[in-house]
Amino acid sequence: MQNYQHYINGTWVEPSSGEWFDTANPYTGEAWAKIAHGSPADVETAVSAAKAAFENGWADMKPTQRGRLLYKLADLIERDAAHLAEIEVRDNGKLIAEMSGQTKYMAEWYRYYGGLADKVEGAVIPTDKPGIFNFTRYEPLGVIGMITPWNSPLLLLAWKLAAALAAGNTAVIKPSEFTSASTLEFMKLFQEAGFPDGVVNTVSGFGVDVGAALVAHKDVSKIAFTGSDLSGQKIYESAAKTLKHISLELGGKSPNIVFEDADIEAAVMGAISGIFAATGQTCIAGSRLLLQRSIHDRFVERLVEVAKTATIGDPMSPDTHVGPVTTPPQYRKVLDYIEIAKQEGANCVLGGHSYSGPGAQGGQFVEPTIFTGVNNAMRIAQEEVFGPVLAVIPFDGEEDAIAIGNDVDFGLAAGVWTQDIGRAIRMSEKLRVGTVWINTYRAVSFASPFGGFKRSGIGRESGLDAIKEYMQVKSVWIAQETSVTNPFIMR
Structure with a gap:
């Protein structure tokens, strides 16, 4: 059986606990791979790596450079789409006809946001304040924790990861314990594409330890989650304790x-x-x-x-x-x-x-x-x-x-x-x-925003709207004159 380790800081890492768990083929019922059983210690290592990568170059890299890496990744995804689809089918039992289409199509998310990376613009604002020049700029949030489901692991990861990376963030991914293999296999392409170490990390395991530790970590700026509404509610409550940004793509009864x-x-x-x-x-x-x-x-x-x-x-x-x-x-x-x-x-x-x-x-x-x-x-x-x-x-x-x-x-x-x-x-x-x-159903695109009302979630994935879900706006005020008539009142 194949063993899948954690992917942290550009290397393959044994679980700190020394424990593994099996992943089974839903069609045969047979275990076919062993997955690293992550712990809060592994999350700590991964978040530290992501934070260091963010602070030591990734966030400061020119957006055009980040875009080129995403283009390279998209090409590699298309090359390996059939291989990734077979792993997903073995892990989650969905049809090869559908998963082959998904793994190939997900390249378009990385290509779309690769092109969008250097096109997020602030504005010069004509305020009512004389002698003041005001403009805005969009900046990345930092380390993004991503928790993905078992039904379409790689496509739904793309909806989060492509926008987050284009915006200048780094990531720690927690895939579903039922379908971790395809995400860990996918990590090999980041090495080949030339992404700096620590920009993308994956820790496999269970929600009660890996997921909870990721949501609670003080150095994680945002949690992006896809799953049930009850799990999303628990994540929302936990993330509120550290005032994290949040996006939740939850259930439906359409x-x-x-x-x-x-x-x-x-x-x-x-x-x-x-x-x-x-x-x-x-x-x-x-x-x-x-x-x-x-x-x-x-x-x-x-x-x-x-x-x-x-x-x-x-x-x-x-x-x-x-x-x-x-x-x-x-x-x-x-x-x-x-x-x-x-x-x-x-x-x-x-x-x-x-x-x-x-x-x-x-x-x-x-x-x-x-x-x-x-x-x-x-x-x-x-x-x-x-x-x-x-x-x-x-x-x-x-x-x-x-x-x-x-x-x-x-x-x-x-x-x-x-x-x-x-x-x-x-x-x-x-x-x-x-x-x-x-007069159609189940149509989605990298170019169109997706998300829910009510208990179906918060935030949007895909389209122009999504990249700003991974950024924060800063307002900059520059005085053209330095004299101050009265320092005790608001200017």
């Missing part, structure tokens, strides 16, 4: 809303994509399908017909549509929610069980599951399942769809299917979410 004038076939495919792609293990899953009552029955009939054709099995096969649930705890959680929905009185029209048929191996498969007869007060409609489980809810008109769509604690994303442009605009204005897709 409504995928289909009106009677929609292209039904396209909307069916959008509903499938929204919930069964990635085995439903995505924060933007369209886990609530809102159907206008007049099309409800025929839409559900077609939806079930298409969903039944999904091939369940080996995520390394390009023909597979639905892979295993990534972790044993999540597998049990998904099955628990299916039972909760049945107890609440929802009608299971497809699936509803674990899957052990052809292509199954390792015991972590759940059938694509569709519930009808759901009302928005049910737990299956209010709580994030994070699996291939869809709740279908009828509605009557625009106002009803908006009311149901917004009636959750989350606000990450929504889909709207209609051929009425006026309705599309009205819905995009009224839905309390960070992303609205019209």
